[in-house]
Amino acid sequence: MMSARPTMKDVAALAGVGLKTVSRVVNGEGSVSPDTTERVNAAIAKLGFRRNEGARLLRQGRTASIGLVLEDVADPFSSALTRAVEDIARQHDSLVFAGSSAEDGVRERELTLAFCARRVDGLIIVPAGATHRYLVPEITAGTPAVFVDRPPVDIDADTVLVDNEGGARMAVDHLIAHGHRRIGFLGDAPTIFTATARLAGYRASLEAAGLPYDESLTSLAPPTAEAIRHAVERVLGGPDPATALFCGNNRVTVEVLRVLAGRPNQPALVGFDDFELADVLRPGITVVAQDPAEMGRTAAEMLFARLSGDRQGRAKTVRLPTRLIPRGSGEMPIATGIGT
Amino acid sequence: MMSARPTMKDVAALAGVGLKTVSRVVNGEGSVSPDTTERVNAAIAKLGFRRNEGARLLRQGRTASIGLVLEDVADPFSSALTRAVEDIARQHDSLVFAGSSAEDGVRERELTLAFCARRVDGLIIVPAGATHRYLVPEITAGTPAVFVDRPPVDIDADTVLVDNEGGARMAVDHLIAHGHRRIGFLGDAPTIFTATARLAGYRASLEAAGLPYDESLTSLAPPTAEAIRHAVERVLGGPDPATALFCGNNRVTVEVLRVLAGRPNQPALVGFDDFELADVLRPGITVVAQDPAEMGRTAAEMLFARLSGDRQGRAKTVRLPTRLIPRGSGEMPIATGIGT
DNA sequence: TACCCTTCAGACAACGTTGTCATCGCCGGT
DNA sequence: ACCGGCGATGACAACGTTGTCTGAAGGGTA
Numbered sequence: 001m002m003s004a005r006p007t008m009k010d011v012a013a014l015a016g017v018g019l020k021t022v023s024r025v026v027n028g029e030g031s032v033s034p035d036t037t038e039r040v041n042a043a044i045a046k047l048g049f050r051r052n053e054g055a056r057l058l059r060q061g062r063t064a065s066i067g068l069v070l071e072d073v074a075d076p077f078s079s080a081l082t083r084a085v086e087d088i089a090r091q092h093d094s095l096v097f098a099g100s101s102a103e104d105g106v107r108e109r110e111l112t113l114a115f116c117a118r119r120v121d122g123l124i125i126v127p128a129g130a131t132h133r134y135l136v137p138e139i140t141a142g143t144p145a146v147f148v149d150r151p152p153v154d155i156d157a158d159t160v161l162v163d164n165e166g167g168a169r170m171a172v173d174h175l176i177a178h179g180h181r182r183i184g185f186l187g188d189a190p191t192i193f194t195a196t197a198r199l200a201g202y203r204a205s206l207e208a209a210g211l212p213y214d215e216s217l218t219s220l221a222p223p224t225a226e227a228i229r230h231a232v233e234r235v236l237g238g239p240d241p242a243t244a245l246f247c248g249n250n251r252v253t254v255e256v257l258r259v260l261a262g263r264p265n266q267p268a269l270v271g272f273d274d275f276e277l278a279d280v281l282r283p284g285i286t287v288v289a290q291d292p293a294e295m296g297r298t299a300a301e302m303l304f305a306r307l308s309g310d311r312q313g314r315a316k317t318v319r320l321p322t323r324l325i326p327r328g329s330g331e332m333p334i335a336t337g338i339g340t
Numbered sequence: 341m342m343s344a345r346p347t348m349k350d351v352a353a354l355a356g357v358g359l360k361t362v363s364r365v366v367n368g369e370g371s372v373s374p375d376t377t378e379r380v381n382a383a384i385a386k387l388g389f390r391r392n393e394g395a396r397l398l399r400q401g402r403t404a405s406i407g408l409v410l411e412d413v414a415d416p417f418s419s420a421l422t423r424a425v426e427d428i429a430r431q432h433d434s435l436v437f438a439g440s441s442a443e444d445g446v447r448e449r450e451l452t453l454a455f456c457a458r459r460v461d462g463l464i465i466v467p468a469g470a471t472h473r474y475l476v477p478e479i480t481a482g483t484p485a486v487f488v489d490r491p492p493v494d495i496d497a498d499t500v501l502v503d504n505e506g507g508a509r510m511a512v513d514h515l516i517a518h519g520h521r522r523i524g525f526l527g528d529a530p531t532i533f534t535a536t537a538r539l540a541g542y543r544a545s546l547e548a549a550g551l552p553y554d555e556s557l558t559s560l561a562p563p564t565a566e567a568i569r570h571a572v573e574r575v576l577g578g579p580d581p582a583t584a585l586f587c588g589n590n591r592v593t594v595e596v597l598r599v600l601a602g603r604p605n606q607p608a609l610v611g612f613d614d615f616e617l618a619d620v621l622r623p624g625i626t627v628v629a630q631d632p633a634e635m636g637r638t639a640a641e642m643l644f645a646r647l648s649g650d651r652q653g654r655a656k657t658v659r660l661p662t663r664l665i666p667r668g669s670g671e672m673p674i675a676t677g678i679g680t
Numbered sequence: 681t682a683c684c685c686t687t688c689a690g691a692c693a694a695c696g697t698t699g700t701c702a703t704c705g706c707c708g709g710t
Numbered sequence: 711a712c713c714g715g716c717g718a719t720g721a722c723a724a725c726g727t728t729g730t731c732t733g734a735a736g737g738g739t740a
Contacts (some may be wrong), residue, residue: 005459005481007696018720023698031718036390048477053457054403055696056395059725065437065458073426073438073615074633079419086413086440095454097405098413098438114435118405119345119391137388277617280597293414330535347726358690364727371688395726399695 006047015020015043026051048129064302065095067115069108069125072100075293076275078126081148085124086295092304095123105129117141124296124304127152130191144306146299150193151317158306160299164194164272166222167288167322168201169208171246171270174286174330177208180244180268184217184235187248188227195220198248198272217242228255236267243334250275253285261277270330272322279327286330288322295320346387355383366391372427372659406643407433408453409448409465412440416615417590417632418466421488424636425464432644434461456483460617462643464636467492484646486639490533491657498646499657500639504534504612507628507662508541510585511610514626514670516549520584520608524557525598526568527588535560538588551643557582559642568595573575577605578600583674584608590615593625612662626670628662635660 008022014206015022017036024032025040032040037246043049057063068085069076082098089096097115101108108129115123117136119308123138123145132152136144146158175183185202186279188195199220203213216238219231235242247253260266271278274289348362355362364372365380372380383389397403408425410418422438429436437455441448448469455463456478463478465483472492475485481498486498505517515523539560543553556578559571559607565616575582583609586592593611598608611618614629638658 001714019696020698020720020722021718024719027698033718036718048481050457050477051451052459052696053454054394054459055725056698057725058398059696059698061725063394069615072423074416074419074423076416076419079416079422082414082419082438083440086438090439095437095458096421096439097435098426099430099436113390114393117390118435119392137390141388192659221404254617254620257617261620261622265459275617276615277594277597277621279595280601281617281621282601314376333605336705352732358725360690360692360728364689367728373688374689392726395695396728397695398697399728401695616731639700 005052006049007052008049008195010047011043014047015039019292062121063119064093064095065118065120066122066124066300067112067118067120068096068098069111069115069123069127070098070100071103071126071128073098073120074100075250077149077273080292081126081296081299082272084293085300088297088300088304092151092307094304101126101128102164103128105131109134113138119143121174122146122307124299124303125152126150129153132157135169142311144311146303146306147294148299156315158299158302158315160295160302160319160320162290162320162322164297164322165201165204167272167290168198168246168248169205170201170322171272171288171330172202172205173209174324174326175244175246175268176205176211178244178268178331179334181211182214182217182240182242182244183211184219184242184245184267185248186219186223186231186235186245186252188220188252189222190220195248204245214259219290223249223252223255225255225258228252230258232256232259236263242267242269244330244332249272249273253287257281257285266329266332268330268334274325280326283329284327286327287325289325290322291320345392346389347392348389350387351380351383351389354387355379394627398545402461403459404433405437405458405460406640407452407458407460407463408436408438409431409451409455409463410438410440411443411466411468413438414440415590415591417489417613419630421466421636424633425640428637428640428644432647434644441466441468443468445471451476459483462486462647464488464639464643465492466490469493471480472497480563482651484643484651486643486646488635488639490639496655497637498642498655500635500642500660501657502630502635502660502662504537504662505544507612507630508538508586509545510541510618510662510664511612511628512542512545513549513672514664514666515584515586515608515610516545516551518584518608518671519674520583521551522554522557522582523551524559524582524585524607525581525588526559526563526575526585528592529558529562530560535588542586563589563595565595565598568592569599572596572599576603582607584610584672586610586669589613593627597621598626606672608670608672608674614665618665621669623664623669623672624667626667627665629665630662631660646675 008019012019012022020041025037086096105128125147126149127147131154133154146250148160151159185197188194206213217235221227247256250273271287274287280286348359352359352362362380365377370651426436439451465487466489471494473494488500491499527539530536546553557575561567588604590613611627614627618625
């Protein structure tokens with residue numbers, strides 16, 4: 001019963017016209033008599049013909065699709081970004097291939113090159129790898145790439161970043177303004193661009209306030225549950241403990257909250273990157289919010305701008321602002337240590 | 341500077357061999373002398389040639405890609421499902437087109453047909469529309485579809501569901517077991533399959549316990565923030581108010597928590613579908629969890645099974661279990677109404 | 681020497697479309 | 711009655727690859 005898919009040839013045969021005439025009707029090119037048009041349309045309807053876009057686009061040398069390489073499709077940052085990219089792509093009649101690099105440079109590369117092999121019209125990449133030289137031939141061959149959240153390494157390409165350093169600085173300034181002098185920083189591996197930038201913001205804020213940078217109050221390890229637990233205990237448990245924490249990203253913040261839930265004497269806390277329910281927790285969690293959707297939109301718009309002609313101009317970098325959202329946890333005064 | 345992409349023809353010319361020989365080398369078909377192979381490989385490297393998969397797959401009549409139609413790529417349910425689908429697809433050397441229907445039947449249809457026009461090998465759909473008859477020609481033509489979370493309408497196709505009714509029943513049974521007799525149900529529009537099934541479970545549980553079904557304790561409207569606020573006030577504010585709430589889905593649960601945050605006398609609460617931070621809230625939120633990743637895996641595996649031959653068998657429906665996760669909110673006794 | 685078989689290689693058509701060009705008939709203008 | 715032009719149509723090549731077939735060269739066997 002599984003009939004093969006009808007092609008234009010089949011339609012042409014049934015309608016008793018030439019192949020090209022069918023093509024003309026399908027594309028509404030005009031210069032086909034109403035009579036013929038109707039016969040062709042009848043044949044199309046009868047056979048349930050649908051044009052094969054793949055073949056069409058092969059002929060035209062495009063694919064009307066773009067490749068989106070994320071760290072993990074499933075995390076909220078990535079998925080908000082994906083949705084925004086999708087919406088812009090739709091406006092340009094383009095479909096989106098989405099894939100996860102799992103924060104693994106090799107996988108990022110494989111995925112990206114798989115997209116290129118499909119001849120996607122362009123790429124949007126949240127990079128994980130340590131180099132992007134492998135993209136040079138692709139970009140040279142005419143597949144533009146836009147990097148998001150982190151800059152590319154070893155090559156020059158359009159990039160959308162947020163003001164990580166400024167955001168971190170704003171977060172720590174905020175804690176300092178509320179009287180804190182011992183502020184912990186729970187970050188991520190320094191190989192991650194954003195982690196380093198946020199650390200820099202943290203240090204800049206401390207320095208501007210004349211406060212010392214104390215390594216014993218920081219953690220720069222990948223945020224596994226285990227590592228976070230230890231870090232929190234270390235930072236809050238020492239002889240001169242932190243009274244406030246700045247969490248370098250979403251995952252860290254959530255893990256920290258999990259750890260803190262089992263403790264008395266909550267420190268003040270500001271997280272980098274907003275998350276659902278931050279306002280429902282008691283106290284509400286103060287965050288420096290970035291806007292993943294805006295990042296996605298911006299990147300997609302830059303990409304489509306490249307695709308419609310602007311292929312020569314120098315690589316641009318856009319740096320989006322962050323926004324401090326006070327909700328309570330960042331405005332708590334220094335806890336008067338009961339029993340310490 | 342933007343050189344066009346080299347093709348096999350270019351490689352062949354440079355290596356001084358025939359086109360087909362290049363094809364053979366690229367595909368590792370053997371029966372090419374080591375000498376020739378080397379020359380071809382040198383030419384490939386020199387030109388930075390990469391095979392055009394689109395053209396290859398056109399020839400082979402496949403696309404090694406599948407289409408995934410979601411309600412909204414950005415929501416946690418969809419994105420967890422996407423990730424699982426992606427992982428299975430990768431095992432089959434397939435890429436994933438992802439798109440959002442925005443809970444709009446027309447958009448779902450457009451998106452799905454756009455995928456079909458690209459000749460995706462198969463479809464995975466979280467349906468939103470009121471009919472899927474439009475898919476009949478596609479399925480007949482050999483593009484299998486698997487439906488997830490909700491069954492298709494008007495057609496017969498593979499489907500992955502969760503035991504919505506059983507899950508809802510488990511939730512309400514749980515509240516009843518903790519002494520509640522007045523239990524509110526905050527659901528969603530009855531046009532949504534899962535909403536209706538969960539309502540049925542709610543009613544079945546009440547009935548089994550000999551409790552009356554009281555419409556004034558339920559809300560079956562789309563869960564906008566406004567609607568939820570009113571519903572909560574109505575259900576908890578009447579003369580004989582609910583002492584416990586069962587929330588029909590994730591979005592409802594979160595909105596309800598937002599509303600409840602501003603009230604004294606928290607009711608007991610169980611939500612359908614788990615969410616990040618449910619364990620960090622105080623009290624922890626008891627939920628009936630479904631497993632979106634498992635749903636995605638299952639659907640993708642069914643799809644690839646169809647794609648590797650099993651195209652005739654009758655449509656199968658898999659119903660995955662749900663799991664009650666007690667965290668506190670569902671185990672609270674009836675609040676002794678202070679000041680009521 | 682004649683034969684066959686194997687190994688390597690290329691010519692050609694095909695996948696399903698679109699761009700280019702040629703053809704045909706018909707109209708109006710002279 | 712002739713010609714230019716236009717509307718309608720189809721033949722053909724092309725996009726970049728792969729499947730099929732055919733052929734040439736080389737080596738072994740009788």
